[in-house]
Every structure is written in structure tokens, then in C-alpha cells.
Amino acid sequence: MISRIWILLFATITLIVILLGSLMSLQVIKGDRYRNLVDRFRYEKVRIEPSRGRIYDSKGIPLAWNVPAYYLRINLRNLNKMDEFEREKAIEKAAKLTGISTSKVTDFASHYPKSMDYVIYRKKEITKDVSLNIMEWNNPAFTIAILDKRKYYPHSSISHVIGYVGEISEDELKEYSKLGYRMFDLIGKDGLEAEYEPYLHGRVGELIIKRDAFGNIVDTHIASPAVNGDDLHLNIDIEMQNKIEYLLSSTDITRGKNSVVIVEDVKSGKILSLVSIPYIDSNMFVEGMNSKTWRNISQDPSKPLLNRAIQKTYPPGSVIKPFIAIAGLESGKLTPEATIFCDGYFRYKNSKDKVVKIYKDWLLTGHGVTNLIKALAVSCNVYFYQAGLKIGINKLAEMEKKVGLANKTGIDLPGEVKGFFPTPIWKMSNRGDIWYPGDTINLSIGQGYMSLTPIEILRMMDIIADDGLIYKPQIVASITNSDGQLEKYFYPIISRQVLLKPESLKVVQRGLREVISRSGNSKRDLKNRGTAYDAFTGCKIPVSGKTGTAQLPLKDITHAWFACYAPSTDPKISILVLVEEGGHGGDTAAPIARKLIEYYFRGEQNGAS
Structure with missing residues (x-):
């Protein structure tokens, strides 16, 4: 009987010691880790993209306008905070959901400095259904960017006048970064799109997202609203x-x-x-063209550009x-x-x-x-x-x-x-x-x-x-x-x-x-x-x-x-x-x-x- 009491007492003391040790580990040894875990997912700044200004002919017929398009946004800070196993699994799932190959997602994400907040994979537009699946996944490293996609009056010589937009280049970014432009922004490359870029671009806004320790969104608010670009009205009929x-x-x-x-x-x-x-129809530049098509256009002796x-x-x-x-x-x-x-x-x-x-x-x-x-x-x-x-x-x-x-x-x-x-x-x-x-x-x-x-x-x-x-x-x-x-x-x-x-x-x-x-x-x-x-x-x-x-x-x-x-x-x-x-x-x-x-x-x- 006495031996049983001693065994029970010993087991109780051992359990208390283990619990105290675990508590000490949580509060002292691993406390900083979990405090950082809470802190690092607390706030996230997201740019609110303005709609680019539209272009109309002299009678109000649209010549350039916008339609919503869905693209994969990769939050590099959050992705790089994951351990290697967690990061690989997240990339694999993002690739599976979007239909973008794992290697392309990996290469694209690793191409940019880790200090960047996010990058947007514009090379492939994804469907609304896929976007909803990614949002339901609720992974802080992979979200959806809903951006304007430029559309132009089709199959018309007005393309020489209107021009087209494209992703900002590194050289252009050096000049325009002081105006708030970032990598992956669209910028006028030719025609009126380039000539009137300061009017058409608009002003970027900012959204603050608050997340809990598990990455769940608990609150959002607009720090500064986006201002859409101005519209051009032409003399051209x-x-x-x-x-x-x-x-x-x-x-x-x-x-x-x-x-x-x-x-x-x-x-x-x-x-x-x-x-x-x-x-060349301006829509071809927006939809994207492979290197062979571009080579054929740029080397065409009739010089359509x-x-x-x-x-x-x-x-x-x-x-x-x-x-x-x-x-x-x-x-x-x-x-x-x-x-x-x-x-x-x-x-x-x-x-x-x-x-x-x-x-x-x-x-x-x-x-x-x-x-x-x-x-x-x-x-x-x-x-x-x-x-x-x-x-x-x-x-x-x-x-x-x-x-x-x-x-x-x-x-x-x-x-x-x-x-x-x-x-x-x-x-x-x-x-x-x-x-x-x-x-x-x-x-x-x-x-x-x-x-x-x-x-x-x-x-x-x-x-x-x-x-x-x-x-x-x-x-x-x-x-x-x-x-x-x-x-x-x-x-x-x-x-x-x-x-x-x-x-x-x-x-x-x-x-x-x-x-x-x-x-x-x-x-x-x-x-x-x-x-x-x-x-x-x-x-x-x-x-x-x-x-x-x-x-x-x-x-x-x-x-x-x-x-x-x-x-x-x-x-x-x-x-x-x-x-x-x-x-x-x-x-x-x-x-x-x-x-x-x-x-x-x-x-x-x-x-x-």
C-alpha cells in the first residue's frame, strides 16, 4: 500500500516537473519565437491599384478601356519566412491550383530580391474560379491580384495613335520609381499611352490587412484610396x-x-x-506574344510598328x-x-x-x-x-x-x-x-x-x-x-x-x-x-x-x-x-x-x- 502511494506521488511530481518545463520552454526558451510568430502576421500593406484612364474618339466611342483580370500574387516576405519544407509544399499547391508549373513559380519567386513585398505573375491570367480556390486556401504567401487588363479598339490603324501598355522595364523603373511606380506596374510604351502616361496612370492607394498568428484575416482598412487615371477624349473620328x-x-x-x-x-x-x-493590333501586346511572333514583326520589311x-x-x-x-x-x-x-x-x-x-x-x-x-x-x-x-x-x-x-x-x-x-x-x-x-x-x-x-x-x-x-x-x-x-x-x-x-x-x-x-x-x-x-x-x-x-x-x-x-x-x-x-x-x-x-x-x- 505504501509503495503504491509513493509510486503515485512520484508520478504526480514527475508530471508537474514536465508541465513546468514545458511552460518554461514556451515562455522563456521559445517565447521570442511565438511572439515573433504573432507579430509577423499581424499587419500587411497591400497596394490598391488605380484603374488606368480610358481613351475615347471624338464621338465617345471607346478606343482603350479596362477589364478585370486575375493574377497570382506571391508575397515574398511571407514565403521566405517559411522553412524549406513548408515553402516547397506551398509552391506545389499554388502551382497545382493555377496550372503554372512548379519550376516556373519557383524560378519567378527566386528571381527577385527577398526584401520585396510581393511579385505578380502576369504571364498567365487565371480564372475567377481558380482565384476563389486560392482565396479559400488562405495562404499568406499566395494571394490574388485583381488588376485591370487593357483592351483596345480591335484591328484598326488607330493602334499607331493609341499605342499600347506593357510591364515597366528596369530602366523605366529607375526614372519612374520616384513617382510611386513599382515592378510589374503597367506603363505606356508607345502612342498616346506613352505621351499621356502621367494623366492615364492614376495614383496608387494602400490597404492595411490585419492577420492573426495563423494567417487568418481579422481586419482590413483603407489607409489611402486609389485615384483612377484621367480619360482622354480625342479629335479623331x-x-x-x-x-x-x-x-x-x-x-x-x-x-x-x-x-x-x-x-x-x-x-x-x-x-x-x-x-x-x-x-499591328495593340491587343497583341497586351495578350502577349511569343519570341517567334515578335521576331517576325520586328524583322518585317514593311515595318508595321x-x-x-x-x-x-x-x-x-x-x-x-x-x-x-x-x-x-x-x-x-x-x-x-x-x-x-x-x-x-x-x-x-x-x-x-x-x-x-x-x-x-x-x-x-x-x-x-x-x-x-x-x-x-x-x-x-x-x-x-x-x-x-x-x-x-x-x-x-x-x-x-x-x-x-x-x-x-x-x-x-x-x-x-x-x-x-x-x-x-x-x-x-x-x-x-x-x-x-x-x-x-x-x-x-x-x-x-x-x-x-x-x-x-x-x-x-x-x-x-x-x-x-x-x-x-x-x-x-x-x-x-x-x-x-x-x-x-x-x-x-x-x-x-x-x-x-x-x-x-x-x-x-x-x-x-x-x-x-x-x-x-x-x-x-x-x-x-x-x-x-x-x-x-x-x-x-x-x-x-x-x-x-x-x-x-x-x-x-x-x-x-x-x-x-x-x-x-x-x-x-x-x-x-x-x-x-x-x-x-x-x-x-x-x-x-x-x-x-x-x-x-x-x-x-x-x-x-
Whole structure:
């Protein structure tokens, strides 16, 4: 009996000792560990992403908008606090739930510094059901990021204008981190998305999540709300944009060719349409493309990523002749009345009156007696060969600086390049050779070293249409906040007032009107008929313009140009059409412009459509 009592007493004392030891271990030895366990899961800061601003056309049609998308968010701090076994198991389950391979999740998480709060796996969008499963799993290392996915007006050349967004690069992050940008943020990469990034991006907010020791969410509150990005409202009419694409694709001579069409409001600089073909649908960049697709696009000889309207220069051909005419009239070297006789050839003679080179006119039978107005109307090369020599390269260069012919226009799109106007100093510095009379002869018909962007040619036409006044071309009309309240309105900006003699402008304006209206004595009378007369026969809107057929260096291929404004007496719009390797401007480019003018003024043609 006594022995049993002692055994029971001993067992009781032993149990007490074990309990005291365990308590001591919990409170003293492992106390810090469990206190840290409670502390480290107590609060978590989560960014509240703002919605990117939307982009609308002039009539409110959405061109860029957002839809919700679900992505895997990996909390690196919490993941790295797990022991190796726990971490591997968590990664395996996350991979199984999302369909992302275990190796990809592991590699992605290990690629970034452990000090980062979280990373977002944007390479694969996950479904809503999968997102719910991850949320029910309630693992503090793996959560869901509900982010906006950008969508664009599909299959349209408007992609050159709108651009696209992509994940911020390391170089971009160095610049934008001070503005609150983080890794994995989307940023405008091209077009308006890049140009207006500060407006479109919005301001990030912050959510505080409180968790218990087991990772369960016990409370949340918003420390600072997100502010959505501002919306852009454009001057561009997407219906007109679509009309232009239809016209280019439905005409045999233009179908499949690299082309540019720009429509501008002469009195304000508003860009109503800007088409550059070919193009890549902006949605392809958002959906993601494999390396093979990207390589094919970037190496495509047609360069579909290039906005030809502002990012490529061309020899202007005869579309430059109005500029030559203005330079001659302003300098006094040309008069409207003076004539030359064109037999189809210009025989250039040296100081000894010896013919050293013969330059051809496009009409080898010649234009006969020709003054300045007729020379513009019929695009007489022989007249302008001689005009260029009379004016001289120095006077031409002075006029180029005065009107800013080869300067950037300042359009609100990134990547605009400037054209090039050669001078004797440039040629000596870059070619190691003097400037020859032949260089001036070639320049006078838009050939040789000179090259200009399509939008620069359109600006030249605006100078003539609006008596020397130049407006800055503007894509965006206004900016509103996400509630529709006006933040900014873009009033017309006069970028330059070119002071030209009224009589000089009237002569050139008359010549450009006769490009369309001069009928000649018969249909076969090419020497007296305007180069765009056939294209505009029957058009009820009076139009003034200039054709151009620019030959490519060392090739028997020509680009087709046409630049115009309408109506002639009170211009409202100006149009530029360029078709690469399109042949003659009067045959290819002018008919496109005519159909656009009739489309634009369809309510002013007594029922014509």
C-alpha cells in the first residue's frame, strides 16, 4: 500500500516537473519565437491599384478601356519566412491550383530580391474560379491580384495613335520609381499611352490587412484610396478612320500598299484622322506574344510598328512645288506673268553655253508656253528646273527656315522625326563635295537629298490654305477625370505665323485650285489639264491641292502623293495621302482624297454621298 502511494506521488511530481518545463520552454526558451510568430502576421500593406484612364474618339466611342483580370500574387516576405519544407509544399499547391508549373513559380519567386513585398505573375491570367480556390486556401504567401487588363479598339490603324501598355522595364523603373511606380506596374510604351502616361496612370492607394498568428484575416482598412487615371477624349473620328482604311483596301492600286492618310482641321490643327498602314493590333501586346511572333514583326520589311505619318521621311516629288513657287515669288525671282516654253526637256548649259546635261519633263511632248500658275496646275518640271536655278539654293534655304518646312510639327505623339533640307554647307561637311547646279535642279522638283515626313507636307499645305498661319497639330481634345469632370481642354495653339505677301499666296492658291479645275481643251490635252482634274471631275466641293510622283533613288518606282484643302475659298480641312510605290499621285492618291472630301462634306452636297 505504501509503495503504491509513493509510486503515485512520484508520478504526480514527475508530471508537474514536465508541465513546468514545458511552460518554461514556451515562455522563456521559445517565447521570442511565438511572439515573433504573432507579430509577423499581424499587419500587411497591400497596394490598391488605380484603374488606368480610358481613351475615347471624338464621338465617345471607346478606343482603350479596362477589364478585370486575375493574377497570382506571391508575397515574398511571407514565403521566405517559411522553412524549406513548408515553402516547397506551398509552391506545389499554388502551382497545382493555377496550372503554372512548379519550376516556373519557383524560378519567378527566386528571381527577385527577398526584401520585396510581393511579385505578380502576369504571364498567365487565371480564372475567377481558380482565384476563389486560392482565396479559400488562405495562404499568406499566395494571394490574388485583381488588376485591370487593357483592351483596345480591335484591328484598326488607330493602334499607331493609341499605342499600347506593357510591364515597366528596369530602366523605366529607375526614372519612374520616384513617382510611386513599382515592378510589374503597367506603363505606356508607345502612342498616346506613352505621351499621356502621367494623366492615364492614376495614383496608387494602400490597404492595411490585419492577420492573426495563423494567417487568418481579422481586419482590413483603407489607409489611402486609389485615384483612377484621367480619360482622354480625342479629335479623331474612328468612323472616318475606318472609312479611310476601307478606301485603301477596296481600291486595286492601293490595296496592300504601305500608305499614310492624315485629315486635319485647317483652322485649329485638330487631327481628325491619322492612318498609317501597315499596323499591328495593340491587343497583341497586351495578350502577349511569343519570341517567334515578335521576331517576325520586328524583322518585317514593311515595318508595321512604324507610324509613317510622323516617323518616316520621303522624297516629296512635285508636291513640293508650291513651296518653290512661294520662295520664288517672295524673293522676286519669279512673277506670275513670266513664261517659259516647255518642249519636254530642259537643256542645262554651262558658262560656255554648252549643254552639259538634259533633264526630262514627266510629259515628254512638253507643256508649251507655261507661266507659274499653269506650271503648278500641270506640274511642269521644265518650268521648276529653271525656277529653282533662278531662285538659287541660298534663297530656297532661307525660305525653308522661314516656314519651318523640315521641322517637327510638335504633334502630341512620341517619336516624331524631322525632315531634311540640304544646303551647300551640309553637302561639303557630309559628302566632301561642292553644291552643283544639278543639285538645285533636282531639289526644285522634290528629288535629290531632300526628304520630308507626310505631316510636314500637310503643314506646308496648311500655310497656303490659311494665309501663313500654322496651328500645332493636336490629337487629344480634352482630359476628364474618371467622374467625367473636365480637367484640361486643349485650345488651338498657333505654332507659327509665316509672314508672306498676300499676292504671293493668291498666286499659289490659284495654281493649286487649277490643279483640280483646269480642264484643258480635250481629254487628251495633258499639256494643259490639271494633274488632278480627272480624279475630281464632278466633285461638287471646290478643292485645291497638289499631286506628287516621287521617284525612289536608283529605282524605277514612284511614291504617289496628294496634298489638298477644301473648300478652296474657306478651307475647313486639309488632307495628305501618300501611297508607297503607288505610281502617279493624280491616279492613285488624289481619288482617295476626293472620296474622303465627299464623305466629310456629305451633308453639304445637295444630297450627294
